[in-house]
Amino acid sequence: MLARLAAVRSRLPAESPFFIAALGVLMSFGPMGTDMYLPGMPEIGRDLHAPQDQVQWTLSAFFLGFGVGQLLWGALSDRFGRRIPVATGILLYAVGCVGCSLTTDVGHLAAWRFVQAVGACAGPVLVRAMIRDVFERDRAASVLSMMILVMGAAPIIAPLIGGQILIWANWRWIFWAQAAFGVIAMLALATLPETHPETRRTSLRPMVLAESYRTLLTNRRYLGYAVGSSFIYAGMFAFISGSPFVYIELFGVQPENYGFLFGLNIVGMIIVNTLNSRAVMRFGSDMMLRIGVWLSAASGILLVATVAGGWGGLWGLVGCLFLFMSLTGFCFANSMAGALQSFPQMAGTASALAGMLQFSIGAVSGWVVGLMANGTAMPMAAVIGGTALVSLALNLWLIGPVRRRQHCEQ
Template sequence: MSKLTLQDWILILTLVSLTALGPLSIDMYLPAFPKIAGDLQTPINKVQISLSTFLGGLAIGQLFWGPISDKYGSRIPILLSLFIFIVTSLACVYVQDIKWMWIYRFLQAFGSSGGIVIARAIVNKRYDKDQTLKIFSILALVGGIAPIVAPLFGNVILKYFDWQHVFTAMACFAGISILMTFFFLKDTYKNKSQNLKVNIILKNYFRLFENKTFITYTLIGSVAYSCLMLYISNVPVLVMEVGGLSSTQFSFVFMANSCGIMIGAFLTSTILRKFLLPKNIIRLAASIQVISACTLWILIETEVSIYIQLIPLFFFVLPLGMLFPTTTTLALEPFKAESGTASALFGASQLAFTFITSITLNSLNNGAMNIVAIVLTSCALFSFIINQVTYSKY
């Protein structure tokens, strides 16, 4: 088990700047929704559509940049994707119509997805399985920090400047990523024989689904990501509308649970990977989630205090920090040469599964939190079962 060198840590810091760009772009402008709606003279629900178009661009962009990175390496595609991100971020500064905001946000996400998908591919190509798990755990730590700091950045900017400068700040963050990529990222393996015809790319994507290991851990990772999104979209209702806590108290709850994800990722990178096989880490995480979700369901049904309900909620979120790096490591490990393609399909599958889960929940639910708890329990149980019944060399 070789230790990471100073050069490795510089590379990790560069990858952190790339993977953080997407979450920052999602959360930084959330506090500006009312001002954007006012200035563009549009209902706030139409501003919210720009978040949906961003997620769509994030999914489609990953499927585009993955094969590109397999053929041309990492640096050029990353620099091009960041250039697209900067141009579209600055375009949002001058937008006068909400429909153009939707378009620019889609293209902005298309740009940011390049860094996200290629960063995963770089880690998978360059490191062995143990180091990969450690590095993906570090990146998951960033995933826990971003939802905390991004709205804070947005609020600080709104305090002194107009909402347009939130997008200027996004462009500046991307500029930092460009500098770090240019100076610190050496190019990775290039496969010049890689064919970029659409039918060939589609065949390569379908071929990934022939690998049982990829299917298993992409599915578990997608379930985990959908749990995170369901948590984010429903916890305000549980804590404030049903629980009766204030928006300030909700902020502390959200921060505490984000720290839970970070704790899970930290434990995975430091302790768990040394004593447990990755598959057993998933078993542990899914077991904790099943118990926590069932407990939360019972507490909601019995209408106990919201403060009691927050305990199992925290322990449901914490294992996500264990699941994200572990499932990423196991899903991508068989595909060193096609890391970009595998990383792209892995990321796009997460967003697609989340979309399906959200649609299903919305069709079943009228705002009742017990239904949400049942869905979370089902997702956790599904992850546990599929991890148990799938035979794997890991």
């Protein structure tokens, strides 16, 4: 088996039949780390005697760790290559899983979730850098969309697994299942080649890193892509944070059925990512991103109006959330491709900073939903609608006019 894996690694990434599938597995750390335990959040609160806002700390801690940790892995990958940092991150993730399963209070659970996230984020941040290593801009956006299709099973399967575990065991076993996913991810990593050659690696000296971040943070278009997409992420994280309590406690959905409602949104994201992977090669990633943020803002406004008016009850809410979450398929791949396209020599650092902004702002949005919790769906809806409007404003302001197709960009 090891010889077979070595043969796969020796092939060019674009030629390997396992390349996109393996990258999809590594990208799945986010949904596997968050979505699997969502059905258990109300039970965690009861078992650890913690109110809703404190239970949501554990989710915000994961988002924060997932964001901050990317700065570490991005810098290490630009210096040492992509594969070794990913392997180290997977091991740290496994340690966090064990800590979560053994904790006895919500504070320590949040701390171990932070550790778990710092390790988990190595996979997604370096996968994006690997894609930039291999593909030019619009092709990279197309590949990111196709990869999201591959990893699309994770956010569908994860909450279903979590819900089924709760039928037969307590919430602690969910974290043992997450640890098992770490083993699968390590096997996927073994099939991948190193995509960052030594001739393009950068220094870890503080002044060099500081200059890299200065370059990124003073680039107007980079900020437009990275910060603008962060607010779409914030809306998604508001849904992830608030939906377990809204569906299970407000509308009485059984925990084992929560995953089905959650999975509807992922089906929508898969459909839109399929459309995006084809349309982006014709219209360009900037045009598809602009369409995405306009539609996301409109769907956010519709969500707030539906909740405020009580239109359609549970299914009215589910329909509006389905629309918003589906439209993120026009935003994430295109914004990341745009953020990375001008910085091939430090793609890991650029990917890490964008990911840190996305998950840090997402952590704040999850915390705000818990802080505003009032027993209704309005806090979740208001945060989603507000963040979508901010994303649209940032796209119009920082990126400005877009061209239909940018043939010459690499």
